[in-house]
Amino acid sequence: MDPKLERLKQRFFQIFGDQGRHLTVTRAPGKVNLLGDHTDYNEGYGLAVNFPLEVTVVSQRRSDGMLGMYSCDAEERIQVPAHNLRYVAGDGWANYPKGVVWSLQNAGQKFEGLNLLIEGRVPQGAGLGSSTALAAASALAAASVEGFKMEVPDLARCLRNAENQFMGMHSGILDPLCVLGAGQGNAVFLDARTLEVEQLPLALDGALVVVLDSGVARSLKTGDYAKRQEECREALRLLKTRNEAYQSLRDVKVLAFERHKRILPPVLAARAEHVVYENDRVLKAREALQAGDAAALGDLMNRSHRSLSRLMRCSTEELDALVALAGADPACFGARLTGGGFGGCAVALVREEGLDDFLDRLKRSYWQKIGGKMKSWVLDLVGPASEIEA
Numbered sequence: 001m002d003p004k005l006e007r008l009k010q011r012f013f014q015i016f017g018d019q020g021r022h023l024t025v026t027r028a029p030g031k032v033n034l035l036g037d038h039t040d041y042n043e044g045y046g047l048a049v050n051f052p053l054e055v056t057v058v059s060q061r062r063s064d065g066m067l068g069m070y071s072c073d074a075e076e077r078i079q080v081p082a083h084n085l086r087y088v089a090g091d092g093w094a095n096y097p098k099g100v101v102w103s104l105q106n107a108g109q110k111f112e113g114l115n116l117l118i119e120g121r122v123p124q125g126a127g128l129g130s131s132t133a134l135a136a137a138s139a140l141a142a143a144s145v146e147g148f149k150m151e152v153p154d155l156a157r158c159l160r161n162a163e164n165q166f167m168g169m170h171s172g173i174l175d176p177l178c179v180l181g182a183g184q185g186n187a188v189f190l191d192a193r194t195l196e197v198e199q200l201p202l203a204l205d206g207a208l209v210v211v212l213d214s215g216v217a218r219s220l221k222t223g224d225y226a227k228r229q230e231e232c233r234e235a236l237r238l239l240k241t242r243n244e245a246y247q248s249l250r251d252v253k254v255l256a257f258e259r260h261k262r263i264l265p266p267v268l269a270a271r272a273e274h275v276v277y278e279n280d281r282v283l284k285a286r287e288a289l290q291a292g293d294a295a296a297l298g299d300l301m302n303r304s305h306r307s308l309s310r311l312m313r314c315s316t317e318e319l320d321a322l323v324a325l326a327g328a329d330p331a332c333f334g335a336r337l338t339g340g341g342f343g344g345c346a347v348a349l350v351r352e353e354g355l356d357d358f359l360d361r362l363k364r365s366y367w368q369k370i371g372g373k374m375k376s377w378v379l380d381l382v383g384p385a386s387e388i389e390a
C-alpha cells in the first residue's frame, strides 16, 4: 500500500469515523495549455497536457443525505445537506465539491450522501487547473460511491456547469476535457465544439515541456477574463452581419477574417484576430506534434504569446519578461503564457540536454529583471483523472 494513501485513509477515519463501507480513492491532475488560449469559449481548439501534481480525494458513502467535506490543506471540515445546495462565500474551497454534486444532480444523478477528504497538490492561482482537478476528483468520487458512470464529454460539461453556474467562474470546457481525457505520455488536441479529445503522443526528440511560474497569482473572478468573453461575443455579432452562418468565432477562417476585419472597431478586431489566428496555430501545432517537430511547435508558441500579449492583452509585465528571457535562451524552442493570463504561469519547450543550466540562468535573469522568484516544473505527462485501486 502506498504510504501516502495509507496516511490519507487514516486521516479520513479520524475525521469522519468509519461507516464500515468501502473507501474510494480518486485523483485528478492539473493541466497546462501548450497552445490555444481564449479559444474554448469561442468553440475553438486547444492543445494541452496534464500537470503532474494532483488532487487526491478519499470518499465513502453515507446514508443520511449529508455531504461531509474535509480539506487537509485548510484543515477545515464543512458539512451540508446534499440537496438544495447553494454557493456560500464563507464555504470557500467546499463550494467546488458542493458545485460538482449540484451539477451531477442537475444531470439526473441521485445522491444518498457522501464524505470526502481532499488533499490538493496542484498550485493554486497559477492557471494550472487546480480548481478543475478538485472538481474532477470529487466528481469521480461521487460517481464511484453512488455507482454511476459518465462519458468524458458529459462529465466535462458537468464540471464546467459547476464552475460557471454554481461558482460563478467564467471558465471554459478545455480544462475539464484535458484533465478527464489526456492519456499518459500524451498531449491532447481538444475541440470545444464537438468535445472531441484526440490523443497525440508527445514525442519531440530531446525536448521537454517546462512550466515556469511568474509568482503572480491570477483569478478568473476578476473582470478581465469575462470582459474578453464579452468582446468576443460582440465581435461575432458584427462579423455575422457579413456571414450569417457564423455560430462562433471558430467558424471565421483566416482569409475571411482578413476580408471582414475592417468592419470591427480596433479593440474588437484585435480580440477576434487573436482567436482566429490562435485556432489556426493550434491546427498547425497538431501537425507539428504529429511530425515530432519541436522547432515548429516552439515557433507557434512564440507567436501565440505575442498575440496573447498584444492583441488579447491578457499578459503581465512579469509573464512578458519570463517569456522573453526564456525565448532568448538557445536551449528554448519557444515559450508562451498558459491559461487565461493576467498572472500565473508560462510554458516553454526546452532542450533536454542542458535543461538544468537553462533553468538556473532563467531564475537568475528573472530575479535581476523583475525581482521575483520563479518556480519551475519539468513535466512528466501523467494520465487522466481516475479512481485508484485502494
Ligand code: GLA
Pocket: 033, 036, 037, 038, 039, 040, 041, 127, 170, 171, 172, 173, 174, 175, 220, 339, 340, 341
Ligand atoms: C481559463 C479557463 C479556460 C480557458 C483559458 C483561456 O483557464 O478556465 O477554460 O478559457 O482561461 O484559454
